[in-house]
Amino acid sequence: MKPNFSFEDLLLVEPLRLALEETGYKIPTPIQQAAIPPLLEGRDLIGCAQTGTGKTAAFALPILNRLAANPRRLEARRPRVLILTPTRELAIQIFDSFKIYGKHIKLKYAVVFGGVGQAPQVKALSTGVDILVATPGRLLDLIEQRHLQLQGLEVFVLDEADRMLDMGFIQPIRKVIKMLPERRHNLFFSATMPPEIMQLASTMLVDPVRVEVTPVSSTVELIQQSLMNVDKDKKRDLLRHVLKDPAFKRVIVFTRTKHGANKVTEVLDKSGIRSEAIHGNKSQTARQKALENFRAGRTRVLIATDIAARGIDIDEITHVINFELPNVAETYVHRIGRTARAGASGMAISFCDEEERAYLRDIEKLIGKKIPLNADQPFHIAYNGPVRPAPPEQRGGGGRRGNGGGRPQGGGQRRSFGGSGRPQGGGSRSDGPRPQGRSEAPRPSAGPRVGGPIANGPANGTRPTGRPTGNR
């Protein structure tokens, strides 16, 4: 297949071509370019890619093509395809994508996940489904209760394997793999490839094609990043302050903990700013509702923890605010990638208190540059390394501020297959105080995949917030 082929060049079945035409997709994304041809040939695949790259269509299209070209009679409780994914939100998104791409193909789909009653899921399975999207816990529950059998499976997709590992799902997954028929088509996706994940892949895949994309860098290039130094107990004031700017139309605020997310919502509510929180303690219904309100523009600010936000696919997020910096540098890149989707530009502002300086250093090493100081520093305090905002007359200039210092070393390497699984540019973690507290953030699992340069946006900030102003 020639490079940069179009969907037309792929010999997909007519109903799929029609659905793609209707979605307006013309050129496959890099992961689709790399994955679809070998998948159509029936090769196993290991893909290093994350949500936001077009990964869902990369596996959904060949699967739909296969099922449409080889019809089989529906069998109660025996799906032909199983897609395992770590979170309910991702499961729903994948399910929705299958329905869109497969709208002209006569197939049945179901999605099962925990936290909701199982009766409708059992009913759907009992009438037979071709394609099942599931989270691991509920899947195993249903299998144990004999509502589901995997013996008839033709295709198995393991999605976000590294996140599965972070969330403690590896044992359930091993259990599922043991139940699968020997002959099957396997697809394995993970954003990072630490050794445990490579090991799991090796038990599952037969002579796989390896595909790697570096989505984060390409997305992140469009994001204007900036830093606001702030005293820990002034963060809420700072958040209220930045949200006064009407340019902050659709904002995700990240906190490290569920408790922190709730607190921020309360504070914003008191200030008359409509916000909702999503995190692991919220019911499925509450999370869905919050996402819908946010998507529809009824809620201006969504407060999220990292796990809850994983896979959120909402376009036109104008700003990502790191109310607390993540303790895993790579999470920073995932977070800011929530904005600047679908080719739009976006802004990411990080609030950094003294205790988070070590996290900031890790992040800057990972992305290979300093995050520029925001022009607006209303709650700035000087740390041991003085980082002072420029006097007002200099603010538009983008010149060096304070201890602008040298560029961080390292960072920016691509994580590739077969590596050690440790961050290579991430630096030591013993160089500063660490905030305490229960965190929902995943543990570090692999090295950086940030390939290219990360643009910091224009250095001539004149707006009160959101505009970076050159180096520190």
Ligand code: AMP
């Ligand atoms: P995913 O990584 O599957 O979550 O996809 C990210 C976004 O890209 C989704 O909003 C898809 O609808 C969109 N998308 C997927 N493939 C294409 C394509 N070939 N052209 C344009 N948009 C796409």
